[in-house]
Amino acid sequence: MSDLKGEILRLGQQAKKAALDLVKLSAEDKNRILLAIADQIEAEGAEILAANAKDVAAAEAKGLTAAMIDRLVLNPKRLAAMAGGVRKVAGLPDPVGEVLDDWTRPNGLRIVKKRVPIGTIGIIYESRPNVTSDAAVLCFKSGNATILRGGSEAFHSNQAIAAAMARGGRGAGMPENAIQLVPFTDRESVRHLAEMDAYLDLIIPRGGKGLIETVVSLARMPVIKHYDGICHTFVDASASLPMATEICIDAKCAKPSACNAMETLLVHEAVAETFLPQVAAALRERGVELRGDERTLAIFPDLKEATEEDWTTEYLDLILAVKVVSGLDAAIDHINTYGSRHSDCIVTADEANANRFLAEVDSATVYVNASTRFTDGEEFGFGAEIGISTDKLHARGPMGLVELTSYKYLLHGTGQIRG
């Protein structure tokens, strides 16, 4: 066994042990620990910023893009946001212990289904150092032990943040090894984590599609993830066109880099000639490049043609693919064929069409008459978000604290036997 593998197995064993200690904590215990962690992040702010400066200098020396460096950089404002985020989680309700069901069988055996922590969670992420505290405290609040494995670019920053969390937590009674950071950033460490199903109950990868593909290929335990956000807006024949324009502008332009931003606009043929000029003018004014199918090009001959590839591309940029469709069935079919099961919207005044769209579009969040940009834990009212799932098992759509829990069955008998 390589030293690396052995070291990661050791972290796993420690996490499993910590998970057993974590179930003994009350909500008050956890909140006290979280507040101490927030305080310690602030108290060690200078050390964290100094460590971050090392990472940023290395990134600059390596010639990373300005966008990549921006993701990496910490400053006093971002540090304060990090500590503030931890305090916010302390203020959220504790999902653990909730009784989900409670019934008694004819033989008198009482069955209680109770919400419990999942156990041990691995977080594999890339260059944003704030994920170190954001993910760890959500996992901690829901009673889970965490193993964090951040990207190499943020190595010193992550070490400093994790050290502050450990020191702050320890002083307030956090179980040992409740939050651990993998001290390696080579790719083999991802493999060893993903194969360690004896000690990790779940992996949540946060980052680009390449990272997620790698984790999914290797993992022996469940992985919660989304690869893409190829989100659609379908403007139906009966849509209020001013409303549709507003929704399209928001869904495409408010934050083009978000996974819940619109990538493809589908327009009912009955309104294409009226609606497309309106929405195109508004979008172009905001710098959006439009690409159209044949029928869109018939209205706007100067557009670049949208190819098969465009229907499956998450631009994450001010680009929009546009297609004129023959109606609701064609729209649903396009979304279920090319979409990524993330967030899709119909703008319509026809209730029957709205209901069919809601029922038949196979996506985590399906909208009638609202921007897809609301697919977000905060916007749903969850108070926090660990990520968005386009999987269908365990958690789908935005994931808050509740989605970081499991359940167990507690059976209360008086000597029942099955015979």
Next chain:
Amino acid sequence: MSDLKGEILRLGQQAKKAALDLVKLSAEDKNRILLAIADQIEAEGAEILAANAKDVAAAEAKGLTAAMIDRLVLNPKRLAAMAGGVRKVAGLPDPVGEVLDDWTRPNGLRIVKKRVPIGTIGIIYESRPNVTSDAAVLCFKSGNATILRGGSEAFHSNQAIAAAMARGGRGAGMPENAIQLVPFTDRESVRHLAEMDAYLDLIIPRGGKGLIETVVSLARMPVIKHYDGICHTFVDASASLPMATEICIDAKCAKPSACNAMETLLVHEAVAETFLPQVAAALRERGVELRGDERTLAIFPDLKEATEEDWTTEYLDLILAVKVVSGLDAAIDHINTYGSRHSDCIVTADEANANRFLAEVDSATVYVNASTRFTDGEEFGFGAEIGISTDKLHARGPMGLVELTSYKYLLHGTGQIRG
């Protein structure tokens, strides 16, 4: 691409299409189809039995054990049970469409969380041909398209059962390809299924540990499973010893081959000298071989010594490992170290100990004063069971129809944008 892989991808594409058709069926549609399937299984009984006779003859020629052949054999009684099982599923409530949550955000956006089918489910199983109909109809009732891949021993039986289901279902309006059987039984077909995450949302392997290990290693989609049932009974100092003896006899002897049967007995040192002779006499009378740790051997010097290996062995036989422990902490520690997170019991009259055991034993079902044999979908009142999960994601413990569903969020707006 090999022909095999191409053929399995084709099944996957067909299943995904069928899943989109299945969401359009009402509970009444599904029940009508299920009853037609049951009728057709009976109508084609002679063909199914003839196909089964071929499999049995081949198994005998290959020299399979009597136990293996018994698993394979169909007869009129088992056929009737198969059809009866389908009719029973038709009578169960449909979980699809249930509103799990419904709230309105301050901006007026209404969010409805609704139960929906998972989509497409692969069932990979071994030699019992009844799994072909049992698993398929549970998946169908919960609105999922199924791809079945049975073992080579039951190849002809499975083909005949699947053909009857397809014919019966088709006549009653079942969407095409809602239930498909992989017409290959070589190991490569398992690999192709497990890698096909574009078209399969979930795999449920049913069979021995080797099969499950293979599926887990290869799968890119979620897998719900249990490897072992290493179930414990801990007899506390305050236990009613007659109750403890009854529970031990039931948990060990009623069906030793069941995954919820007891494999290890833990006895509090304070009652070991009183309890062990009682329970040992009762168990030995029923043919149980006892293996003991050092402290058990001090009471019964003639026993075989239990080694480290015994603590992690699922005997599935009339063998029981016995250990004397110093108390509750040692019992919980033993179970969390060596157990399989399946079903574990404390026999006690001490409420505080019962509550600590329930809270701290990290298993799917944890019992106070009842036999672990109740870990079963029927015994829980679910009406049916697709399997038992020792995973912590999505489903834990016995899984019925509800555990074969997911949910989606339906957002009803009036033009809301996020800005």
